[in-house]
Amino acid sequence: MALATFPLIIRRWKRSILFSGDYAQYTQLREYLPEDIFLARIEALDSHVLKEYPHVWLDTYLFFIAICFVIATAAFSIIARAAQISMWYPLIMLLIPATIGFVTTRRRNTYYKKLAAYYESLQIVLKEFNSIDVTQQIKWSFRRLRDTDTHSSMHLVSRLSKQNINFVVEIVQINMENELLEEGEHLPAYDTSMMDIVLDIGPEAERVPGNMSECIIQVPPTTLPRRAHPLPPAYEQEEPVEMGPVHPPPAYIVPVTNSH
Known part of the structure; x- marks a missing residue:
């Protein structure tokens, strides 16, 4: 839900400004942002627009001065010809x-490059x-002007059709849990975190700062009770079995019949 919107208005004869109303006009924003923080944020954005945004008012004055010089040159050439002055x-x-x-x-050719650089700089500030x-x-963000935007929602006096708006800085309400999940700031799984813990236990373990093996008290082996583990039974070798003579199987005699 949008709590406040601040349009950046491009002016031909003056510097472009980020228009913002009084703090009391943003009734929904007052429930989330105190007045001192609101004024500090608006002041920082105004300073950023003043220093970083590519203004066009200087081009307007230069174009007007160039036209005046062309008109003055034409008038002076007419007078110089009448007075026979060198041309x-x-x-x-x-x-x-x-x-x-x-x-x-x-x-004018570098305007769009400067504008793209300003968008990146504004993104960092927000x-x-x-x-x-x-x-x-x-959450602070900026976007293009939408068809659903009205001059009353931005606290402007004149209609939007009479304003040259480049973009709109917007403050929206967010859910912290959903925002953290979108940014990927969630806790690791239990089994994944346990896999990262390695304990090196033993008398020959190298003690380094931060090693968890320093917290383990090693007991001398003499104080530990020894348990008599039974040995596996010996395999008794049986007497060798003598193999008797192998007799071939009896031959099968096939009777032969004489055919007459």
């Missing part, structure tokens, strides 16, 4: 918008939040 000055002025265009084009706030039974 090299308007050409020199055109170098400024050309340089601005080169810089903005390069920034994982740090989750490792600390897991006892509060909440």
Whole structure:
């Protein structure tokens, strides 16, 4: 269940911001997260967006300045022709918008690479939040804007159609047992854990730090009672059996009949 959502709004003439309302507006979140921790998390996210997110407001101003220089160059060339001034000055002025265009084009080509790097950085920050706030039974994550999202759920004044939202940071309620099972943090089986325990018992066992054999008191062999184990009975050899002469079996005589 979503407890709070914070959209990142892209602004053309200003820096992009992560919009968040007052703590009192998030009625469901107040049951899980205290106000001081909430303000600390929002402040950390605002600082991360300010420093790491690739803002576009600088490109907007550079594009506007380049257009102004082109218009000024055209007006100056008309005046220079009427006043018979050298036409090299308007050409020199055109170098400024050309340089601005080169810089903005390069920034635009690297925008998506910087945006992908920012997503990875944001994922690391949210994982740090989750490792600390897991006892509060909440989880931080970010996602794309959904069709079910409304401006009232995000505490925005204007509608979502008038906003340019890149992604949404979301706080959801979790079940700690299910979360630990999904992450694989479960105890090993009893037989598996017992297989890892090896005890080396004996007078010649090497004593190393942490060896469990140090905790075993070895009793001298003289103090142990000796038990007389009976020996197995001797095998008596019987008298050899003499073999008598072997007679061949009688020959079978087949009667021969004369046929006439």
